[in-house]
Amino acid sequence: MCVGQIVGVHGLRGLVKLKSFTGDPAVIADYNPLTDQAGTRRFTVELQSAMKDLWLARVEGVADRTAAEALRGVLLHVERDRLPPPEDEDEFYHADLIGLPVSRPDGERIGSVVALHDFGGGDMLEVRLPDQRTVMLPFTKAIVPVVDVAGGRIVADPTSDLLAPPEASDRELDRERALHGGGNDESEDEGSGGDGEKA
Template sequence: MTTDRILIARIGAAHGIRGEVRVKPFGDDPLSFADYGPLQTADGKRELTVASARLQKSMVVTRFEGVNDRNAAEALNGTDLYVARQALPELDDDDEFYHADLLGLKAVASDGELLGTIVALPDFGAGTLVEIRPAGASSFYVPFTREAVPRIDISSGEVTIVPPEDHADEESGEAGA
């Protein structure tokens, strides 16, 4: 499953009184989101052009063209920013991919058992996780590491997952028994 737009950053809180905002980038290079031209909101109704961006701790303090005061900056809080896929560089390595390409893929165990579908790749601060939702059951998470996710085959639509040791117990309701 591929999409024509890729989520590249999320706008956070206002920074100061002159229209700057904190931005959480989702790429390897934290300043790269500023290199792809106008960024679109999730609904595609608004484009934002980066006027300036600078690193400050784990965030990027950013000024967008036309956002000149704190009120305008505060109105952007929580806005997801997308870039057209064709604006991004081609991936050279088979081990490289965009997270958006993993969403909707089947998660299978090494023995071929279907575990569910990949629905998200959140990062709550301790590293990226793969959220897997089994049919008719609650989601579970595995770390996005080579040990827990040893094979990604986008062309076949499958990702091999090594579930946590207690995964079978949790599914059968025996956890903590």
């Protein structure tokens, strides 16, 4: 299970910038030694100081900037059974959600979870649909009211536009514009004195 990532370097003496994905960012070092995604390399990290949402850390055996640069982008993993169970019923390990089927409240199958993302506006569930497209669903109580890890299921109630193919959304937008007079933009612009505004 991924618990962190080396995202950069600091200075000339081998310090790295480490992003922790653990609930308490400071406990990542408690899981030493960590491994890469393949489990072939092992890393022992020592946290030095916090900087914004990152840690400056020393990696055992890394003593200069060149060696630290070679670790940039490495994802740090730990065996799932070494992690404590979530403390709250609304807390989940991302890895426990990957692969779970997603259905509507009436039981209609939507797809299955392939990833979770945080683009800065909150967590998003990436769901693969039966037609192999993937869509992003806001991971909120309103959209995803039930997450049952033990039962192996997720219930979601997305609006239809969240699941629509991009071209379908474009057609719907064009239809809405036509209904509201958007199709006359060009002629209105020609007689508007060139102020550039459109309805």
